[in-house]
Amino acid sequence: MKCFKHWLMLIIIAFPILCAPVSAFAADKSSSSSSATDASQVAENASLQRIKQKGTLVVGTSADYPPYEFTTKENGKTKYVGFEVSLMRQFAKDIGVKLVIKNMDFDSLLVALETGKIDCIAGAMNITNERKKSVDFSNVYYTGDSYFLINKSDKDKLVNAKSFNGKTVGAQNGTLQSTMISKDMPQANGKGLAKLSSLVIGLQSHKYDGVLVDAATAKAYASNNSNLYAFDSKLPATAGGIALAFPKGDTSLVNAANQTIKKVNDENLINKKWLPESAQYMKSYKKQNTVLSYWRYFAKGLEYTLIITIVSVFFGFILGTLFALMRLSKNKLLHSIAVCYIEFLRGTPMMVQIMFVYFGIGAIIQSLPALLAGIIAVSLNSGAYVAEIIRSGIQSIPLGQTEAARSLGMDKNKAFRYVIMPQALKNIWPALGNELITLLKDSSLVSVIGVTELMFQTQLVQSATYKGVLPLFITMMIYFILTFTLSRILLYFEGRMKHVQ
């Protein structure tokens, strides 16, 4: 019976949480389908008007894909370059708004578009029938073949698609190439990853025998890394070329984009101007492109990692105390809420929680920044663990302590604050320290929603330097120095507290 009550509570609490985003999606869908039927009234579609009023065009991209889009540094700052970036600059200029670029994993782009985080995708995205179901494409501005990127040492063994039979071939998740592997290379063992840079690291460490990517990108990697080699896959092109993706029904915006694309195609700007420019960026870069010259990237990453950790520890502790008290409360409702909260957050992966807060809650509050979403998710998660630690700490204090305090005239709050909590804190200090260190490390998960913390920055450096292991090693050392220092500090305080007794 008691058990049943708990379940009921859980369902009651979970229901609105789960339904809110679903209904938000539903609302999106219905409004978009109705606007699709109104396609004849193009002039009345408000999407272009909306962007113009807002003054910014937010473009989502996965900037590890030279020469389409990649990062370079200018005066120590990240700069997004590549011909698609140039195209988007042109588009933003043509409609008279400011361009904002959001860098994220390729396979997050469609969700981000759907939930309104971005206005448009420029991600070397091929037109496919499946994608057409969920987005509206602009006209095509580029068609690229797919190339294999391999280690130069395998150059004689791997000569065509067939020679990959029984071998491992990688592709970026959600890309045309990953579909091509499963369709056209059934004998090969296909594997996907979110980041192209990670795939290239895998290739260099022989986890993959080859990586299937777009021709321009494969060539860019090969020319920047003498150990790599690129060749044409000759696989049949199944897609209709590369185009911009917009939310379904944003017809006036698509039309505006098509005008820009027509101009660009007429003048052959991509081949004549922007591709050479990109190549230039990559070349001029190669010379001074050492990992250490990216120290500012690491510094920025460190800064954000510390911000996330410190803010989340603070709120995690407050939430933890609150829920610990609720869980210990005699009030059945408060108790049940706390139990549900703690069990739910401890019982689901933090990565999922982070994405859920960003995309789910973000669907309701459109302007929720990734950093804030990350901090909210990490704080909520940490709150659940801290609550359990604090509860065990409070319960470890003998009842006689409370009774002594109460008999001296202290009310419940004072007894808790001056007598119970200081002793509980001392007992749980090591466990809290562990939680703090875990939190610091787990903050790296926030990179999945594009917060520029240490892990995210590392991936930027990886794709910018075409080096995989060294940036990881540096990041590992930074994390270790942080956690080691932290554990020393915690030990010092633990020692002092012992000394006092």
Next chain:
Amino acid sequence: MSNNKMIEVQNLQKKFKNNTVLKDITEHVDKGQVICVIGPSGAGKSTFLRCLNCLEQPTSGKVFFEGNDLTKITDKQLNQLREKMGMVFQGFNLFPNMNVIENIKLAPMKVKNIPEKEAEETGMKLLEKVGLAEKAKQYPDQLSGGQKQRVAIARALAMNPEVMLFDEPTSALDPEMVDEVLTVMHDLADSGMTMVVVTHEMGFAHEVADQIWFMADGYIQETGKPDEFFAHPTSDRAKEFLKKILK
């Protein structure tokens, strides 16, 4: 007989689930009186004492302190009245994370908002009174049982209570330390403090108490002056009890 009742209990009953520990108790304590409560283990002595300052909430009946019914007032008023009722526990219940003087001055500072300096001065005076002034900066862990209990008494006295409740203050002590605590309590009684003492120390009860209350089976079976009680107990339960402990 007396219109200066400090504590009065009427038809007090206390149940834990189905276990009726206190069945029906009506008694009172006058100002300045020292009451010793004795009786066999499990009789409900501790429960009774804890009902006096509402650490246990009575199931039914009334508990008056200086004319206020503790079962009817708000939590805030109850906290204020508790300040005037010091309590000493069998297990000392000192705060282990604070040294002796911090233990003593915490409640005066946090409850009565007395400035730290003043609280410390009063605390030191009380420590002198219980003979532990030189232990002010020690932690509870560093004290013997007898010393701990004397600190606990000083801590309760620091709130300047009108009545002191003792629950077997010497039962957890090694025999050689019992006297130092009893001496302090004896002095306290001599100074006119109203006291309710649950104890197994018959010598102390005989010597110090104004009245003995004998408890068994959830009732106060009989009350009387120590001389009369120990010489001529009237109830069968008391006779049996005295026979056992005098063996």
